[in-house]
Amino acid sequence: MSRISQVFQNLKAQGEGALVGYVTGGDPEPRLTPLIAKALVKGGVDILELGIPFSDPIADGPTIQAASMRALQAGTTPKMVLEMAGEIKNKHDVPVAILTYYNPVFRMGPDKFFSLARSSGVDGVIVADLPVEEAVDYKQTADACGVDTIFLAAPSTSAMRLQRIVESTSGFLYLVSHFGVTGEQAAMEHSTIQLIQRVLPVTRGRVPLAVGFGISKPEHVKAIIGAGADGAIVGSAFVNIVSRRRSNVQQMLNEIEETACRLKEAAKQHNT
Amino acid sequence: MKSDKMRKLSSYPVEGKFGKYGGRFVPEILMSAIKELEEAYMEAKEDPNFKKELTYYLSEYAGRPTPLYYAENFTRKLGGAKVYLKREDLAHGGAHKINNTLGQALLAKRMGKTRVIAETGAGQHGVATAMACAALGLKAEVYMGAEDMKRQRLNVFRMRLLNAEVHPVESGSKTLKDSINEAMRDWVTNLENTYYLIGSVVGPHPYPMMVRDFQSVIGCELREQFLQKEQRLPDALIACVGGGSNAMGTFYPFEDCPEVRLYGVEAAGQGIESGKHSASLGAGAEGVFHGMLTYVLQDSEGQILNTHSVSAGLDYPGVGPEHSFLKTLQRVEYATATDEEAVNAFCTLSREEGIVPALESAHALAFAMKLTPKMKRDQAIVVTLSGRGDKDVEVVADFLGVKT
Numbered sequence: 207m208s209r210i211s212q213v214f215q216n217l218k219a220q221g222e223g224a225l226v227g228y229v230t231g232g233d234p235e236p237r238l239t240p241l242i243a244k245a246l247v248k249g250g251v252d253i254l255e256l257g258i259p260f261s262d263p264i265a266d267g268p269t270i271q272a273a274s275m276r277a278l279q280a281g282t283t284p285k286m287v288l289e290m291a292g293e294i295k296n297k298h299d300v301p302v303a304i305l306t307y308y309n310p311v312f313r314m315g316p317d318k319f320f321s322l323a324r325s326s327g328v329d330g331v332i333v334a335d336l337p338v339e340e341a342v343d344y345k346q347t348a349d350a351c352g353v354d355t356i357f358l359a360a361p362s363t364s365a366m367r368l369q370r371i372v373e374s375t376s377g378f379l380y381l382v383s384h385f386g387v388t389g390e391q392a393a394m395e396h397s398t399i400q401l402i403q404r405v406l407p408v409t410r411g412r413v414p415l416a417v418g419f420g421i422s423k424p425e426h427v428k429a430i431i432g433a434g435a436d437g438a439i440v441g442s443a444f445v446n447i448v449s450r451r452r453s454n455v456q457q458m459l460n461e462i463e464e465t466a467c468r469l470k471e472a473a474k475q476h477n478t
Numbered sequence: 479m480k481s482d483k484m485r486k487l488s489s490y491p492v493e494g495k496f497g498k499y500g501g502r503f504v505p506e507i508l509m510s511a512i513k514e515l516e517e518a519y520m521e522a523k524e525d526p527n528f529k530k531e532l533t534y535y536l537s538e539y540a541g542r543p544t545p546l547y548y549a550e551n552f553t554r555k556l557g558g559a560k561v562y563l564k565r566e567d568l569a570h571g572g573a574h575k576i577n578n579t580l581g582q583a584l585l586a587k588r589m590g591k592t593r594v595i596a597e598t599g600a601g602q603h604g605v606a607t608a609m610a611c612a613a614l615g616l617k618a619e620v621y622m623g624a625e626d627m628k629r630q631r632l633n634v635f636r637m638r639l640l641n642a643e644v645h646p647v648e649s650g651s652k653t654l655k656d657s658i659n660e661a662m663r664d665w666v667t668n669l670e671n672t673y674y675l676i677g678s679v680v681g682p683h684p685y686p687m688m689v690r691d692f693q694s695v696i697g698c699e700l701r702e703q704f705l706q707k708e709q710r711l712p713d714a715l716i717a718c719v720g721g722g723s724n725a726m727g728t729f730y731p732f733e734d735c736p737e738v739r740l741y742g743v744e745a746a747g748q749g750i751e752s753g754k755h756s757a758s759l760g761a762g763a764e765g766v767f768h769g770m771l772t773y774v775l776q777d778s779e780g781q782i783l784n785t786h787s788v789s790a791g792l793d794y795p796g797v798g799p800e801h802s803f804l805k806t807l808q809r810v811e812y813a814t815a816t817d818e819e820a821v822n823a824f825c826t827l828s829r830e831e832g833i834v835p836a837l838e839s840a841h842a843l844a845f846a847m848k849l850t851p852k853m854k855r856d857q858a859i860v861v862t863l864s865g866r867g868d869k870d871v872e873v874v875a876d877f878l879g880v881k882t
Contacts, residue, residue: 261781262655262767264662265505271649283779308503308766313780335503335769339493360507362669367509382507386667 208354209301209329210377213252214414214436223431223473226416227251227466228305228441230259230273231290232282234452239287242448243294245459249466254294255332255439258287258306265307265334267389269442272449284310285322292326303330303356303377308340316344320351330354330377338367338374345374356380361401368408378414378437381405383421383430390442391420394429402433424472431473440469494683495771497806500799502682504769507666516684518589523691528584535580536695539613540570542577544696546703546860551830559713559853561846562860563833564700566724573836573865574696574724575606579675581692583610586673593668596675597621597661599654600790601633602836602865603677608640618642621660625652626790633869651784654794658768678721679798682769686726686798693727700860701731708858714739714849717862718841719812720756720792722801724864729810739811742801743845745787746814754786758797759805759812765796772799788817788877789837789870815844821877823847824867836865837873 207215217224227246231239243254259274259282266274284306291302304323311319311333323331331353336344338357348355354377359368361384372379383398384391402417409415417430418439427438444462451458494502502512522528536542544565553561566574579596586594594616598604604620611618620637624646627634637644650656658681665674679686679693697715704712715732717725719742732738747755755761758773765774767782775783775795787793804810815823823843828834835843839862846861853859867874875881 262650262659264659264768265507265666267663268649275650278781285779309774309776309782310780312766312771313763313776313778335505335766337502337504337506337509339509340501340503358506360505360509362507362510364510371506382505385507385669387663 208377210253210303210354211414213301214378217252218436223427223435224252224416224437225250225427225466225470225473226253226255226418226437226439227444228255228257228439229444229448230257230270230277231287232259232277232280233273233445233448234276235280236282236286236290238455239290240293240297241455241459242462244298245462246444246466247298247300249463250470251300251466253437254300254302255305255441256287256291256302258284258304258310260307260310263307265387267387267442269390269445269449270388273445284314288322288326288328291328295327301329302327303332303354304328305332305334308333308336316347320347320353323353324351328353330356332356332358332380334358338371341374358382359405361385361397368405372408372412375413378416379409380439381415381417383417383419386419388419388442390422390446394420394426399429399433402430402435406434424468427469427472428475438473491683491687496800496803499771499802500683500686501771502769503766503771504682505666511665511669512682512684519585519684519688522585522588528588532581532584535584535613536577540576540580541568542695543699544568546700546707548707549831552827555826555830556847556850558850558855559857559859561850562704562712562858564696564728564860564862566696566862566864567833567835567866571606571609572868573602573606574693574727575603575677576609577695577727578677578689578692578723579603579606579610582675583614583616586616586675587614589673591671591673593617593619593672594675595619595621595661595664595672596677597654597657598677599626599657599793600869601626601630601637602791604637604642604644605633605640607675607677608637608642611642612640619645621645621647621657621664623647623652623654623657626654629790630869655782678723679726679800680721680768680770680796686770686800689723690726690730690800693723694730696724696727696862697729697731700728704860711735711738712860713853713857714741714859715862716741716743716842716846716849716859718743718792718838718864719759719797719801720745720794720838721796722798724862726798726800728862729804733809740809741845741849742810742812743841744812744814745789745792745841746816747786747788749816750814756785756787756792756794757814758795759801760814767796770796770799772802773797788820788873789841791836791838792841813845815841817877819844821874824870824874833863834867834871835863836867837870839864840867
């Protein structure tokens, strides 16, 4: 069993949901990413998602678009983010998944990308614009390197596609909560709960289910875990703190840790 | 007889791919929508009523067929092969764009979509979308880079006049590629009622195939018209390539005629070596961008580069995947023309023929000016004049340092 699946399983045994925290690697500058990761882990993030910035992130809203631009302007490269992952893995006992778009992987070549990922200790990779149909060779390469391939499902995914995606995904299934792009939302749509209930029968007993896109508040996390999901993925809420506090690093780190802590509490308390 | 190479050309891309190019590299959330679109298109394509309706709008509304004009003065000036111009500049809206927007808007209507979104660079596709939607009673919203809006103010007003809503795009480089990003973000948010009307042979399958089919009216007409005038096929066809829709529409009906040489002309901007150009096929590398595997202008890390061309319509870092395929097969030769060469051709055609070409089309003309003098006088070529140049007069005046 992979590290990522193991973490989900352990938490489940304790009656807890997993908190998956995302930040863009190299935002606002590469040297701060390990510090931000440390704050996330201290706050209680169970699995870390580290983004490789891409110039044209079509699945992302303004928050992560801006983070990608800051990271690229600071000179961040895919290789640097993989190295950051290695540094984080050396210091913390936390699984790390890389999230990116396909072109940076394609450009480096999936062989080289996954061998670098493996040597950095990366546990899984998520590619926002690579549906299962286009991922046959990619998945073979990842499997050979022992890196999880985490695929996404969406509200528009048919029952038949969902089967195929669940067969391809490893580590967990990343469920997109609503029609739209990434970004903080004031309220969670009720359809998200129905979506989780539709997907759970397919994933249960096969692969953990984590829900992302627009999940930013403790009450969202609580509702998602309460509906039976194994994890909640929070990205833009952390990235917004990075953006807002980038002139005051200490305050940024404190706020990230506090936010992670509150979200993690919500992931624990869903039953009460 | 067809050669093996020609046989490889398939009208229907297998798994959405032309050779290895194309595909559907999109977020999962869009997969159902592009499959629904493909099904709807294949069904419409076989439906005589759809064809009838499209033909009606193409002739009665868009003014087709467009003439194939023998540019006698231009030919004499160049002193070689005869030059014919396929006059897409005379289509409604002043460019070939209307061929595609009418086809897709009819399809949107057939699919029961009420809202149409589109991206635009210089504004030509936005205008053509606004026109088709106004004619067919659909609501059009157009994404346009904030930078492009400044450069093309008149087209912004024109779109609004045509009852389209124009959304400024402030992300990234604030140009065409960012407008496509933003349109895709809108699409994933409003899948249910929204049709995304892409303006070129780019994007995920089925767009490259579908847009090619709608634009191939150019090549089909041209073939018939040329046969009537010269009782044979032309020796060469030349078209400019940004995303590559007018070129695909021109070339497609000739792909299996090896005696017809095909030339696609990309924008070399200030010169390939300057780095300020838009020659994806000439100077790019294979990459995955806007849903397709194709030639892309990118850096060593796979980040998409900003492009440059004096003609906004060619200013795009990717290219249609079928062009990448045709390049690999060497069925089409891809050349480039610089800003300066294009402006020179723009002025030459205006002076010699009284026809002001779009700066995009001027790239094809610039290549013709190099090619035809090397050809024999009894040979003949066709240049697709993809649009008219009224929109470019100010840019050219600026380029030449003329005060208007």
